[in-house]
Amino acid sequence: MARLQKQLDYQTIREIFTRFHAADPEPKGELDHVNAYTLVVAVALSAQATDKGVNKATAELFKIADTPQKMLDLGEEGVIQHIKTIGLYRNKAKNVIKLSRILVDDYSGVVPNSRAALQSLPGVGRKTANVVLNMWWQQPAQAVDTHIFRLGNRSGIAPGKDVDAVERAIEDNIPADFQLHAHHWMILHGRYICVARKPKCQACHISDLCLYKEKTE
Incomplete structure (x- = not known):
């Protein structure tokens, strides 16, 4: 079994989510619904x-x-x-x-x-x-999908061997004032920037903080 990524420290995680918030203060889910x-x-x-x-x-x-x-x-x-x-x-x-x-x-x-x-x-x-x-x-519940699982492990924000472990890591490690929108910030970043095959590190505004060693140019 591969070794888990190292966990980022509190101040680095706070800075990551401060940047996410600055870029998109009110992130929204992309599934259409009326109720x-x-x-x-x-x-x-x-x-x-x-x-x-x-x-x-x-x-x-x-x-x-x-x-x-x-x-x-x-x-x-x-x-x-x-x-x-x-x-x-x-x-x-x-x-x-x-x-x-x-x-x-x-x-x-x-x-x-x-x-x-x-x-x-x-x-x-x-x-x-x-x-x-x-x-x-508007509960700070964390839904871990494939994008969040990948980003949590790759970046060091919330490493875990399975989705339950990553969910707990998000709840434990991300500051409380960012918990409500953490799910959407992470899923959108994983869906459009930190993609699976060739992450767009050159367009990533947290690349200097991320622990991913195989960063793309």
Whole structure:
């Protein structure tokens, strides 16, 4: 097993997030939604899919089904017709209908705002729950995806052998005043700058602080 990257010190991490904040004070997620329910659905659909692809698929879906009951009225086959351009669309459509049924039957159609309740919904894991808690209820929940996992380890901001370890490292190491937006700053930086194959170090405004040894010119 490869050795974990060294952990950056507190002052360096504070400086990194000070720069992130200066560049983008209010970072936003890129999944389109109109309420907590459509956010849950969009995030669940985004597994192994791009935000752009999900937004294209849900543009018309959310116009006619923006509540659990409306989604149930549309039915599984109706959902499939809207999301069939997304990977694993049949299983995802099934989960959307199942979670909608649970929301109607057990929560009066209202999306719960606890991690445990969200994770009890079909197709909703810890990452999805954390995204919803962060984006809709403004909780400092950290959803670790492939971009954040890569950036956390590569830079030394939040090294960890798995997503749970990186999530804990983010919560432990990033100053509290940056916790709310940490998820979005890191995912956007990982998605557009600290990319997997050839990171754009020359365009990176934290490259002088990052511990990544194989920096590109």
